[in-house]
Amino acid sequence: MDFEDTPEEAAFRAEARTWLDANAKRKTPDSEPARDMMASRDDPESIRESQAWQAKLYDGGWGGITWPKEYGGQGRTAIQSIIFNQELSQFEVPASIFGIGIGMAGPTLMVHATDAQKERYLQPMLRGDEIWCQLFSEPSAGSDLANVSTQAVRDGDEWIINGQKVWTSGAHYSKWGILVTRSDPEKPKHRGISYFIVDMESAGIEIRPLKQITGASHFNEVFFTDVRVPHENLVGEINGGWAVAITTLMNERMSIGGGGMRGGMGFHDLVEMAQSLEKTGERVVRQQLADIYIRTQVLKYLGYRSQSALSQGRAPGPEGSVSKLGYAELLKRQGSLALALQGPAGALASTDARDDGAWQTSFLGAPAIRIAGGTDEVQRNITGDRVLGLPREPRVDKEISYKESSVLAQ
Numbered sequence: 043m044d045f046e047d048t049p050e051e052a053a054f055r056a057e058a059r060t061w062l063d064a065n066a067k068r069k070t071p072d073s074e075p076a077r078d079m080m081a082s083r084d085d086p087e088s089i090r091e092s093q094a095w096q097a098k099l100y101d102g103g104w105g106g107i108t109w110p111k112e113y114g115g116q117g118r119t120a121i122q123s124i125i126f127n128q129e130l131s132q133f134e135v136p137a138s139i140f141g142i143g144i145g146m147a148g149p150t151l152m153v154h155a156t157d158a159q160k161e162r163y164l165q166p167m168l169r170g171d172e173i174w175c176q177l178f179s180e181p182s183a184g185s186d187l188a189n190v191s192t193q194a195v196r197d198g199d200e201w202i203i204n205g206q207k208v209w210t211s212g213a214h215y216s217k218w219g220i221l222v223t224r225s226d227p228e229k230p231k232h233r234g235i236s237y238f239i240v241d242m243e244s245a246g247i248e249i250r251p252l253k254q255i256t257g258a259s260h261f262n263e264v265f266f267t268d269v270r271v272p273h274e275n276l277v278g279e280i281n282g283g284w285a286v287a288i289t290t291l292m293n294e295r296m297s298i299g300g301g302g303m304r305g306g307m308g309f310h311d312l313v314e315m316a317q318s319l320e321k322t323g324e325r326v327v328r329q330q331l332a333d334i335y336i337r338t339q340v341l342k343y344l345g346y347r348s349q350s351a352l353s354q355g356r357a358p359g360p361e362g363s364v365s366k367l368g369y370a371e372l373l374k375r376q377g378s379l380a381l382a383l384q385g386p387a388g389a390l391a392s393t394d395a396r397d398d399g400a401w402q403t404s405f406l407g408a409p410a411i412r413i414a415g416g417t418d419e420v421q422r423n424i425t426g427d428r429v430l431g432l433p434r435e436p437r438v439d440k441e442i443s444y445k446e447s448s449v450l451a452q
């Protein structure tokens with residue numbers, strides 16, 4: 043891969059920079075530190091700011107750089123998207139709350155939805171007018187997502203949904219959710235799943251916030267009691283929802299490992315802090331900074347590799363798992379060093395702490411990245427199977443019905 047801009051890329055970069063200069067404020071040394079996803083600022087004002095910025099991007103033609111033109115995007119390459127994000131990182135802009143919609147639900151609908159569904163949902167999703175959440179995990183279905191038990195029963199032109207989801211990020215401010223359900227318990231578990239689009243304002247949905255160690259309530263429990271979903275909101279085939287869910291999960295992994303959810307404090311912020319605390323002369327600190335720098339660079343180039351594969355029309359592969367694993371480890375090391383550098387002041391929080399507690403939030407939020415979008419262990423299993431060619435885990439539940447396998451699991 044050639045890392046210099048081609049003349050076309052340089053022209054695109056200049057175009058992006060000009061637009062950003064005209065529409066956003068460049069960062070200065072006094073800018074507020076960037077927020078990461080764990081420092082969720084989900085008060086109505088922050089949501090409005092985030093939506094207004096997404097609408098501005100969309101109206102300026104920058105909303106979905108790689109999305110096909112027919113769905114409101116620019117139909118540009120993954121490399122151009124990277125260039126835009128490199129430029130964007132120099133500006134003060136609101137944190138994005140559209141990762142689940144634009145990064146995961148949108149690409150899934152493009153592959154599996156009907157024309158009418160694409161027509162209805164994609165444009166307001168990309169403009170940020172409607173926010174989406176992901177109703178996949180349940181108390182007994184996380185890593186083993188195919189174990190979902192939330193029930194969908196057909197009733198004429200509608201489906202009736204009963205059950206519980208958990209860890210649903212942003213459910214409390216979303217208009218739509220992508221929902222996986224058990225529609226046929228007599229079939230083996232992967233073959234009895236149906237995938238729906240659900241209106242989060244439907245009668246029978248109750249959303250209860252979960253408080254995290256960071257103090258934020260980024261995700262929720264969501265309870266469904268006789269919620270009616272129109273049949274036209276089914277995505278893909280009845281009982282064919284597993285294939286649709288896999289498309290979402292592939293995009294989720296790419297999105298987390300490949301940088302879609304990055305933000306927050308980074309290597310340069312860490313170096314600045316070490317310099318201002320006069321710690322850069324200490325050998326152990328220098329060694330740890332070098333380690334973090336190397337990991338940051340490796341991840342950057344792994345990200346470029348996946349993006350080039352995508353731009354050449356190849357599907358996201360197991361490199362998404364490697365990147366996600368590496369990113370989770372990087373955040374852990376970076377947060378630990380940051381707090382160690384601060385010494386006893388590392389125990390402060392919020393506005394009492396340096397940078398308004400951004401490092402504390404990053405440190406406390408790091409373990410969540412090891413879990414969200416597939417845990418470290420699951421990513422290692424995928425890497426073992428698909429990269430190293432190790433034998434797959436034995437599966438005893440592939441051919442028996444969900445009903446039987448759920449009895450065996452008890």
Ligand SMILES: Cc1cc2nc3c(=O)[nH]c(=O)nc-3n(C[C@H](O)[C@H](O)[C@H](O)COP(=O)(O)OP(=O)(O)OC[C@H]3O[C@@H](n4cnc5c(N)ncnc54)[C@H](O)[C@@H]3O)c2cc1C
Pocket residue numbers: 175176177178179180181182183184185186208209210211212261410411413414415416417418419420423
């Ligand atoms: C910040 C955050 C945001 C999230 N947002 C959402 C969301 O918006 N929507 C949503 O649906 N979900 C969301 N999740 C949930 C997330 O997808 C699940 O937490 C994750 O898939 C793990 O599932 P689990 O929590 O049920 O753990 P489990 O699957 O019960 O795992 C428990 C432990 O067992 C290990 N384990 C499980 N299976 C294996 C195996 N086969 N081999 C080796 N080890 C194994 C795991 O690695 C883990 O250590 C979010 C989670 C986090 C942390």
